[in-house]
Amino acid sequence: MLGTIFLSELVGMALLIILGCGVVANVALSGTKGHNGGFLMVNIGWGLAVFVGVLTSAASGGHINPAVTLGLAVDGAMKGEAIDFADMGVRFAAQMIGAIIGAIIVWASYKTHFDDEPEAANKLGVFATGPQTRSFGWNVVTEAVATFVLVLSVISFKNFGAMTAPNPAGGELTSLGNLAPxxxxxxxxxxxxxxxxxxxxxxxxARDLGPRIAHAILPIRGKGASDWAYSWVPVVGPMIGGLVAGLVGAAFLPGITL
Incomplete structure (x- = not known):
């Protein structure tokens, strides 16, 4: 069972990064077909990347995010479920490895454009996030709030998908279920x-730390530094957001059977 979870999360995470970091590469790197496509193109690309990642990791529940794994575990614990730490550890490991693999594939796919790109910041931006205004405390707040919205939504969809309603034709209907991704x-x-x-x-x-590690180890021409001074922010902020979402979800989204 843990082996299935590991492979499922790894594949889903790798595809998430291939498509997500891939759209950033298409927009940010010089000479690509999508160069200067804009931030909205990046937003849509990342959303579709999540869709594919969740679908392909359905066997493991489609977490592909340590903050989601943490939030769901806390939500369950607050409702009396035991936390399976082995399960969490396997997911975390698979998510990180999948993220690194996905980032390496993006680099290979855009190799010539990485070589031709003159700005080191654009190269790093394909792999890792960075703030417009560097203020670590407020950057953590932004990441925590954004991740809280994501994880609380996932908990809501999980509860909503569990809701059932009478089916005139007999049996039960799932309200959201297959539309959750x-x-x-x-x-x-x-x-x-x-x-x-x-x-x-x-x-x-994992989405930030895994590709940042890939950026550090890959032989990217003129890549510059990997900005490790900032690297803890997109780890700590999302984990705080996921934790709080799990607590709030348990308190205010208990799940209702219709």
Whole structure:
């Protein structure tokens, strides 16, 4: 079971990064077909990346985000469920490894454009987030708030998907269920459009840390530094947001059966 979870989360996370960091590369790097496509293109691309990532990791529940894993665990614990730390550890490991693999694939896909790009900041921006205004405390707040919105939405969809209503033809109808990946994708687009401006909305520790590690180890021409001084912000902020969302979800979104 843990092996299935590991592979599912790894594949889903790798695809998330391939498409998510891929759209950033298409917009940011010189000479690409999508160069200067704009922030909205990035928002939509990341939303669709989440959609594909969640669909392809359905066997493990489609977490593909340590903050989501933490938030769901806290939500369950507050409702009397035991926390499975082995499960959480396997998910965290798979998410990080998948993120690194996905980032390496993006670099290989855009290799010539990385070589031709004159700005080191644009190269790093493909892999990792960075703030428009560097203020670590407020950057953490932005990431925490944005991730809170994401994880609380995931908990809401989980509860809503569990709701059932009488089916005139017999049996039960699931209210959301199979549409949950699309719903999460739309939330990610909304977060990017509304809260993405200050920090670039990592909202996922593995999404930022894994590709940042890839940036550090890959032989990228003229890549510059990996900005490790900022690297803790898109890890700590999202984990705080996920934790608080789990607590709030348990208190105010208990799940209702119709």
């Amino acid at each position: 699309l719903a999460v994708a739309l939330v990610v687009v909304a977060i990017g459009a509304s809260l993405g401006g200050p920090t670039g909305y990592a909202i996922n520790p």
